[in-house]
Amino acid sequence: MADTLPAPRLPRFVQLYHEDRAAVREELLRGLQAPRPSIAPKYLYDALGSRLFDAITELPEYYPTRTEAGIFAAHGAAMADHLPAGATLVDLGAGNCEKAARLFEALRPRRYVAVDISVDYLRHALGCLQRQHPALDIVGVGMDFSQSLALPPEAGAAQEGPRLLFYPGSSIGNFSPEAALAFLRQARAACAGGALLIGVDLAKPAEIVEPAYDDALGVTAAFNLNLLLHVNALAGSDFRLADWRHRAFFDAAASRIEMHLETRQALTLRWPGGERRFAAGERIHTENSYKWVLADFDALLRQAGFAATRHWTDARGWFAVFAAQAGD
Ligand SMILES: C[S@@+](CC[C@H](N)C(=O)[O-])C[C@H]1O[C@@H](n2cnc3c(N)ncnc32)[C@H](O)[C@@H]1O
Incomplete structure (x- = not known):
């Protein structure tokens, strides 16, 4: 008998992001028809968008990923001392899951729960991860957490022990300070008495x-423009990439990078049942990335109900990783 x-x-997979086509279309068309048009940054991430983001993290100009990785490499053990051992590790916006995987040895999670809106990409990443860690209990959750962070039971019930929420990459910077506070309050509730480990990009000169966010190779431009293809697929619009250009600039007063897509000439955008005229040079706002001051972010965590906060930074003070206890 053959062996x-x-x-x-x-890995188990829980699909909560069903792409309710009508709701998604309505949200997109509302944004496109607004006097100051916008599309939420979550739409940057279809399968190609996730791959383009991975390419961005390799660029010489994109300091956040490698700076944060340096902080984890230098202080991962100290972070683990400050965090619950054997927790359910919940990775919010997990992407390729590599950051969390590098912390498995230090954090020794009892279960790894990867949450992302980019469902196909997450499924693929988790298949690879399970082969590398065959004994680890891995759960994928396809979900849009921009409205609600209500995690499914597969993400570990409260009686199974604390959750450690992991939110790296300064994704918190996509939220305005008010929205970040609301998100952190939900994150604290979702911790079930555990803790939060979060990466935050710090304020620094515009140069x-x-x-x-505007690299010489044009990868961020491709990432931003790909959003238009994703919107065409979701809303049936007729965006043509050649009509639009990528724009990114730092607004020092708001301490944020803004990303936009700008028309190269006047045009009419059409979709089933509607259209909108865009003037030459008119923009669609696609992402904000707020840059925080250490003390302000620490205060924000405390305002959200976290306690015993600690942080680690790189030598240049460009990026910070905070650990914070959720308390009871
Ligand atoms: C900037 S990338 C960060 C990826 C990875 N965590 C890292 O730090 O390199 C943001 C990730 O969050 C996911 N994401 C963005 N908005 C989301 C939302 N509203 N709900 C769930 N996932 C979201 C994206 O698909 C993407 O994988």
């Missing part, structure tokens, strides 16, 4: 920040 290999373990 048979045991079937490889597959350093702007190239990170």
Whole structure:
């Protein structure tokens, strides 16, 4: 009888992001028809958008990923001392899951729960991760957490122990300070008495920040423009990439990078049942990335109800990782 290999373990997957087509279309068309048009940054991430984001993290100009990785490498053990051991590790906006995987040894999670809106990409990443960590209990959650952070039971019930929420990459910077506070309050509730480990990009001169969002190779431009293809697929619009250009600039007063897509000439955008005229040079706002001051972010965490906050930074003070206890 031929030997048979045991079937490889597959990660469980909970699909909560059903792409309610009508609701998604309505949200997109509302944004496009507004006097100051906008599209939410979550739409940057279809499968190609996720791959383009991974390419961005390799760019010489994109300092956040490698700076944050340096902080984890230098202080991961100290962070683990400050965090619950054997927790359910919940990775918010997990992407390729590589950052969390690098912390498995230090944090020793009992379960890894990866949450992302980019469902196909997440499924693929988790399949690879399960092969590398066959014994680890891995759960994928396809979900849009911009409205609600209500996690499914598969993300670990409260009685199964604390959750450690992991939110790296300064994704919190996509929220305005008010929205960030609301999100952190929800994150604290979702911790079930555990803790939060979060990466935050810090305020620094525009000459350093702007190239990170407008690189010489044009990868961030491709990432931003790909959003138009995603919107065409979701809303049936007729965006043509050649009509639009990428724009990114630092607004020092608001301490944020703004990303926009700008028309190269006047045009009419059409979709089933509607249209909108765009003037030459008119913009669609696609992303904000707020840059925080250490003390202000620490105060924000406390305002959201977190306690015993600690942070670690790189030598240049460009980026910070905060650990914070959720308390009871
Ligand atoms: C800037 S990338 C960060 C990826 C990775 N965590 C890192 O730090 O390199 C943001 C990630 O969050 C996901 N994401 C963005 N908005 C989301 C939302 N509203 N709900 C769930 N996931 C979201 C994206 O698909 C993407 O994987």
